[in-house]
Structure formats: structure tokens, C-alpha cells
Amino acid sequence: MTVSPDNAMTTTDGKAQDHIVKLEDIHLSFGQTQVLKGVNLTVNKGDAVSIIGPSGSGKSTLLRCINALAMPQRGRITVNGTRVDQLTKESERIELRKRVGIVFQQYNLFPHLTVLDNIVLPPTKILGVNRAAAEKLARELLDKVRLSDKANSYPGQLSGGQQQRVAIARALAMKPELVLFDEVTSALDPETVGEVLQVIRDLVRDGMTSILVTHEMRFAEEISDTVVFTENGLIVDHGSPEQIFHTSTNPRIRQFVGGLGARGTVRDGEGI
Template sequence: MTHVPHHVEERLMVQAINLKKTYGTYVALEDVSLSVRKGEVLAIVGGSGSGKSTLLRCLNFLDPPDSGEVIVDGRQMGAALGERALRRRRADIGMVFQQFNLFPHFTVLQNLIEAPMAVRGLSRKEATARARDLLAQVGLADKEARFPSELSGGQQQRVAIARALAMEPQVMLFDEPTSALDPELVEEVLNVMRNLAAQGMTMLVVTHEMQFARDVADRIVVFDQGRIVEQGPTAEVLRNPQHPRSQAFLKRLLRTS
């Protein structure tokens, strides 16, 4: 499958400027800056503990950076907004985790409608209609009355994606969304993500799925020890990485994928 270029606008959707994040003496992010345009798909790769997941958590202020700025669709994120305003702004950034983080005591449908009603102010009727559309989109229209424990891992992750989309986000962040799945379930989740990219969703994807990155990502960013060591068009970086750490990491990764 060859890479299908997306319609990428000039408008910047995500800007991270000089982000730093430490945990005690451990430096998780050191002076990280990147920008992502509307409709662009950015793949983020790097070894374990290199700062990839920390970056995503800093972008949506689940884990606020110690210093630096985050701007989403031209608007500043930050604790100075106050908790309510920050929660509303965070709703513009959908997040899908490795572990599906669904509410186990809610049905699939309830998992999708609670936040849009509470944060976006949708009526139950509006939220339900939107949830059903999204479940159809991810191929789970017949599962709305099920509980998460009754679904396979791949189905739970597709519900998690639909739940993030129910908030009508401007940007989607994916933190290794297939790493907890059995190999035969990986493709069904990646297909949902491919469709999202084709629809023009701005996406930042932490992944080890190099074929997916090749097919779908416009650009790739390589992390090492809390820093970005390389970034550029996907085909270029994969074919001819410049930095020694990128070369070593990608060589190892491409051998296993």
C-alpha cells in the first residue's frame, strides 16, 4: 500500500514550544518543539522511555509541562485558564491510550454519551444519535448495549476511539493504541485510524507499527532521551535517517515490523 497524501492546510493545529518535563531528577522532555498542521498525520517513534507518551500527556495537560507553551488551534493551553476552561479546551483534543480506559460499569453507549452531555452540553438525544453514528463508523453498531468486559481488546479500543471522537475534537492523540492487542486484532484498529486520517483528522500517533506509519503518516518524529533527534517526511526519514540514534532505532524497528 502506498502512502496516500492527505489534504493538509497551512493552518497550524498543534504547536509545542520548548516543552520541558521532569519527574524528580529524571528529565522526560528537554526543550521539545514541534508543530502539526490541520489535516496532518504525525508519527512519533523512539525507544521505551524516550518521552513520546509524556509529550502527548503534556499536549492535553493531563500532565502539565514544567515550562514551555502548548497552543491548539491558535489558543493557549495552560493551568492559568482555570480548571473549567481547561477541561473545555482539553475536550478539543481526543486521547486514545494503550489500555482502553473505558468505564467498566457503563455500557458501550453510556461510555460514549456521558462526556458530550457533561462537557459539551449535548442533550441525551443528541449525544445518543452521535454515538450511534460513531459506533457504525468503527463497525460496532451492534454492540451498544454490551459492557466492555464482553468485548475483545480490538473492539474495546475501537469503542475508545469512538468515545474520543464523540467530543468532536480538533486533534486526536494516539498513545501506542495497538500495543496491548493480540496481533490478529491490530489491523481492525489501524483500519479505523486509516479512515480517520482519510477524513482529514489531525493526528499525532505514538506507534511501533512502521507499515502504518509508512502508509498514513505525512511526517515522522524520532525521540531519544527526551529530545527530538530527527523529523521530516516519513518516506525520507525511513529511507535515509540522518542521526545515529535514528539510524540504530529504525534499523532495529524495521527489522521486526
């Protein structure tokens, strides 16, 4: 078990020292709206953590706090030894973002660049990697996401699922210590969801620390080490997929998971 809303050090397998992300008592509001009201979360190295919960519960904001795209008003965020909440300078936040990859719901590829250049540009311009090395890595990553033949295509020529896989490859090209996935399949049509999930599944299997905000319940259940249920800016419960999806005694979670169960089954039927 990797997540503990009360005490971050409490674990069942004794791997607590290995945590890569630790959020303590995070409070964040946009104007009058309180989005996060005291969130605690610990993620161990190599784990896959899924954050589920109804819309507007603060899942995406929580994710953005981890790479300083959103700054909380209160609380401590530690990412591999870096106190994210104390990063006041833009240059310090950039240093953090180099180490934390993020993939968005709308892919956000750069439309004026080819698929290959989308993946090559960040490491060459941000990390100063030479073009040849960056291109070699980009081709390996394209191979990994099964898009080797699309290297010279432009994003506009690809399907949503293909674009999202390129976005994942682009995030990986920075060799991040962990990757954040922000509802990466929510904008896709059902046929292409599977191919994106397969890429994430491979990634998790390879030991990449991954934090996913997702509505794919079956997928979350399958790949996660821990599932976190959020509602109204708080973590309601957390635990193994088995605990959250099947043995939870919390009526709200039972209702939420039950309501989405049918959708999960359909997805399963499509061979995910």
C-alpha cells in the first residue's frame, strides 16, 4: 500500500522510505472556490496510482500541483527531495518540470512540427541534448508507442489515439522520474482508447512511476498499485484496487464505482 491520507509513513509493506511524491495537507482555492481542502498523498517509486472520483473533485488540480503548474496556498509538496511548494522562481519550477512528465487530456502536440520534431524539440532545447542523440531516442520511443511509421507526419494527420501516444512519447523523451496522466483517454473515441491504455500499461510494467487521473475504472483496477477516491477536494479513501472497487464499505464509493461498472465492462469487451 502506498497512499495514506492520515500518516504518510504508514504502509503495509514497509516501503515508505521509498516515496517519490509526498503531499501533505494541501489547500488550494481559485478565488472563492476551494478546490483542495487538505489532501495527503504519498506515492512510492515505481508505483502506479490512479485517482478517481466525480468531476470537479479536484483530481486534475491535485495532479498539476505535483509539477508546479498549480501552486497551493497551504501544505507541503515533496517530489524526490524537492520542496515544490517553496519553488518561487520560474527557473526552479522549470528544473522540477524537467523531471516530472505530464500528459494532457487534449494531447496538446505542437501542430507546426512533425511527430518526430515534437519529440526531439524538448530534449534538445531544454536539456541541451544533441540532435542526433535526441532523434535516436525519439525513434526508440516511437517504436515503443508503435508509431514508427508516423515519424514524419504532422499531428493533424493523426487520430486522437495516435496523437495521445505521441504526447506520451514526448513526455518520456525528457527521461522523467515520474509521469502524470491527466484524463488522457477522456477525449478519445472508444476505439482508440485501448491503444493508449496499452502504452500506459507497458510503461507501468517497465516500472515508471505513474499517477493517473482517470475515468477508466477497469483499467485503473488492472494496473494500479493504489487507487485514490477523491470528492469535494478531499481524499475520501484509498487502498488497493480490490479494496476500493470490491470491498469498500463507504457507500459513496460503492455508488460511484457501481455507477461506472457497466462502462468498464463495455471497455473490457473491446479487448483492453
